[in-house]
Amino acid sequence: MDRLTAMRVFVEIVDRGSVSAAADVLGMSRAMASRYLESLEDWLGARLLHRTTRRLALSDAGEQALANCREVVALTDDVRVQASQGGIEARGRLRLTSSPSFAQAQLTSAVVAFQALHPMVEIDLVVYDRTVNLVEDRIDLAVRLSNRIDPGLVARRLAICHSVLCASPTYLASMGVPTMPEDLRAHSFITHSAGFAPAYNLRLGGQITTIEAKGILSANETSVVRAAALAGAGIAMLPTFYVGEDLARGALLPVLPDYGLDPLDIQAVYLSRRHQPKPLRLLIEFLADRFGGEVAPWDAVTHAAP
Template identity: 55%
Template sequence: MDRLTAARVFVEVAERGSLTRTAERLEMSPAMVSRYLAAMEGWVGARLLHRTTRRIGLTDAGEAVLTSCRHLLEIAEDVQHLAGNRNREPEGKLRIATSASFAEAQLTTAIVDFQNLHPRVQVELLATDRAVDLVEDRIDLAVRITNSLDPAVVARPLAQCRSVLCASSRYIERYGRPDSLESLKAHRFITHAFGAGAQYRFRYQGQSVEFPLTGTLFTNETSILRRAVLEGAGVGMLPTYYVGNDLRSGALVRLLPDYAPEPLGIHAVYLSRRHRPLALHHLLEFLVQRFRGELAPWDRDAT
């Protein structure tokens, strides 16, 4: 039996804690996964896993062998690339997750452009504002907008997410345009239920400034927040990747430009640098090239 495949199966089971999820990830039957695990244990001459009906854990020997297997797979990947793997056409299916607003405004077009270059790559794009579990949801790549990353995952910086405090022209005509934080207190706010929460954070003259607020409408979806602000319901903080056209057209008006909302990082997040699918490797490089720079593409022509 192929020892390299057996090592890959063992590493996947150790990381995912499930024979079923490993079988799905590697596109093989659970019975075949069990046979590869038995072959690994026969090869090293020791029991590698504790298995119960509820969970799978590593034995002491399994902990030691896991490190060696990971190293073996890293070497194998290097050999594949040296043998010309970089020039091979990527193929297969990738499951990608990101927020609905970023998928709509930026990522969908990027993926379509990527598939035009690599038509043999299939993509399943999941749009959700919850932080998906890469293992449980079998996600190959998540694009996350946050300054707090899980240290257990690998994160590749793509760009910065800048936001803008804004209101519609209709709202300003009715309530006036604030010219200071003090005058801002008199206004109505539309807020993201899982975003800024009960306060905004700004940078002003090199200092961090917090502004407490009481919202009149809360939502967990950026598109709803944008729509409410466009309809004149109140002041909102929205990402420039999503409202750039609204700002350029005058539908939304930037408020207090000297107070810059705290930026967030946009990261490509995945489980491991080891034995990445070739399609994932190419997609990562494509996204880095597309979004990188001192300013993200959507901010370069901002007004």
């Protein structure tokens, strides 16, 4: 049987979660889709999927074969589209991930704008509050806030993530407005229990003052830290891409605004520069253009960056 079609069937089965759903998308019978899958397994000499009455699961061989099959399918789609339409229209399916806070505040609207330009590109946007394995989770592109580049992965910086110490007007009216870093020792902090240090480095004129954040409330999700700050629980360190509107409307006020905090890179992370599907290349370029520049768009609007 046609091995390219068999690879396409395999990829669709994994993406759609069932043989029947893949068959519907590809316009063939369930029996035909099953035969294509069996022919691919016979050709590779390995079982690609473990089948039960309730679900399908990738085998070890399936995990290894999936990335290569997806790449072959994407490359043939690129060739076909370029030949028939002069390379104008991109099509395919991308699996994209980021943190919940960045997805909510910035990435979702960017994806919608990208799909308005490229309506034939399907995107599955999944959010995690942890770093995921791109291979195991079948991720084409991860947008990460980190100054590290993982070995074996490719990273492109999209923007700089600045953070700001901030609190509600109610809290500051009650507890006083800090004017020096040392004043922070008398205040309560709302801390992020995952991904952020319990001590903050405040920078001014080449000098660094490190303040330990003594918190009475911590959370592992940025949205909860923001909600607690809005409710007047204390001072929080939050990314400006997430609280720009709160700062602009005065719901949160910057604390020690003349002092800068350690920045993080906002990175597009992917597996390889070689043989990238056209939709992935276009998405990376789109995000770099949308978020890039000397000042990130959310900082340009709010003037909240240090």
